[in-house]
Amino acid sequence: MSKPVAVVTGASSGIGAASAKALAGAGFEVVLGARRLDRLEEVAEACGGRALELDVTDQTSVDAFTDAIDRCHLLVNNAGGAVGAETILEAKDEDWQWMYETNVMGTLRVTRALLPKLLESGDGQVINIGSVAGREPYATGGGYNAAKHAVAALSRVLRLEMFGQPIRVCEIDPGLVQTDFSLVRFRGDQDKADAVYEGTNPLTAEDVAETVSWVATRPPHVNVDQILLLARDQTSARVINRSE
Ligand code: NAP
Numbered sequence: 001m002s003k004p005v006a007v008v009t010g011a012s013s014g015i016g017a018a019s020a021k022a023l024a025g026a027g028f029e030v031v032l033g034a035r036r037l038d039r040l041e042e043v044a045e046a047c048g049g050r051a052l053e054l055d056v057t058d059q060t061s062v063d064a065f066t067d068a069i070d071r072c073h074l075l076v077n078n079a080g081g082a083v084g085a086e087t088i089l090e091a092k093d094e095d096w097q098w099m100y101e102t103n104v105m106g107t108l109r110v111t112r113a114l115l116p117k118l119l120e121s122g123d124g125q126v127i128n129i130g131s132v133a134g135r136e137p138y139a140t141g142g143g144y145n146a147a148k149h150a151v152a153a154l155s156r157v158l159r160l161e162m163f164g165q166p167i168r169v170c171e172i173d174p175g176l177v178q179t180d181f182s183l184v185r186f187r188g189d190q191d192k193a194d195a196v197y198e199g200t201n202p203l204t205a206e207d208v209a210e211t212v213s214w215v216a217t218r219p220p221h222v223n224v225d226q227i228l229l230l231a232r233d234q235t236s237a238r239v240i241n242r243s244e
Contacts, residue, residue: 003029004121005071006216009056009110010079011049012039014179015129018209019076021047026213028074033065033110054079056106066113073121074216075114077107078129080151082144082185096143103147107154115167122166123220127212128155130173132228138237144185148173159225168223170215175230176202176240199242200233 006023010016012034020030024047033054034040044051052068055061056079080103084095107128118124133141134148155171162169182193208229215224233241 002071003027004073004123005029005031005069006074006076007031007033007069007072007110007114008076008078009033009054009106011043011051012036014181015174015177015205015208015212016076016078017043018205019078019212020044020049022206022209022213023074023076023216024048026217028216031069031072034079054110056110057101059109062106062109062113066110066117069114069117071121072114072117073123074125074127075111075118076127076129076212076216077110077151079103079106079110080129080147081181082133082141082147083187084143085140085185086142087140088142091142096146099143099147100150103144104150104154107151111154111158118167119165124167125170125216126155126158126167127170127172127215129208129212130155130171132173132175132230132234132237134171134173135228136237141237155226159223166220168220170224170226172208172211172215172227172229174203174208175228175234175237176200177205177208178202179205199244200240201231201244202233203229203231 006028008020011020011032024030030049040051054065083098130151131148134152137145159169178197182196186192
């Protein structure tokens with residue numbers, strides 16, 4: 001019997017790469033998408049998956065990516081991130097547009113394109129990687145908060161619209177996870193990125209990947225709607241224990 005197919009966006013690093021590996025370990029045939037094809041191919045090789053170039057901000061790229069996928073049982077919308085940490089007063093349009101295009105429009109484009117194949121599978125599932133930032137606004141988080149709140153809205157609307165259809169929808173909202181996330185947010189400034197995780201014990205990409213894999217392997221009648229996943233050292237977006 002052929003394996004179920006899982007598609008993971010943003011699988012070239014961090015949570016996406018770890019999720020692709022975890023899903024392969026759980027018995028899925030994995031299709032990995034991201035812009036950095038060299039890194040993507042390394043991850044694909046490690047998990048026996050298929051690497052396909054994908055820029056979720058570009059409809060032509062999304063079309064080429066999704067056209068190359070015949071069967072799809074699970075879509076993990078993980079591509080995303082933050083750029084900048086300015087106040088609303090100092091917000092830069094291009095940063096907000098990047099965050100909206102990547103997190104929100106990217107999730108919309110890939111989901112819309114793969115929904116017919118997810119439905120055809122007879123047991124489809126969409127897992128969206130949101131964030132604690134999509135539940136709880138914080139000062140200097142405006143653009144990322146707005147984008148992840150929109151991902152949360154999209155997830156819940158999709159769940160409502162798929163009612164009665166063989167599609168499950170889950171939103172996983174991690175808190176602090178040590179990945180390249182902060183390096184991207186601070187435009188390559190390693191010191192600023194390191195300071196985010198200093199003195200604390202954050203989640204790892206593998207912690208989130210295990211959660212993705214657990215959600216993905218529940219029986220078909222079980223829909224895990226939402227998960228807020230925090231490190232023990234974090235109780236809300238900005239309350240982080242740094243006593244280590
Ligand atoms: P990461 O290591 O920077 O991974 C981000 C991934 O998104 C990369 O694989 C990147 O690949 C991909 N990506 C970015 N823009 C893309 C585009 N236009 N098209 C396709 N892929 C794109 O950070 P991460 O922490 O694993 O982030 C994964 C997700 O978790 C994001 O949605 C993030 O918002 C969310 N999250 C992270 C944290 C955290 O603290 N780390 C907490 C909560 C939620 P390429 O650059 O190769 O395209």
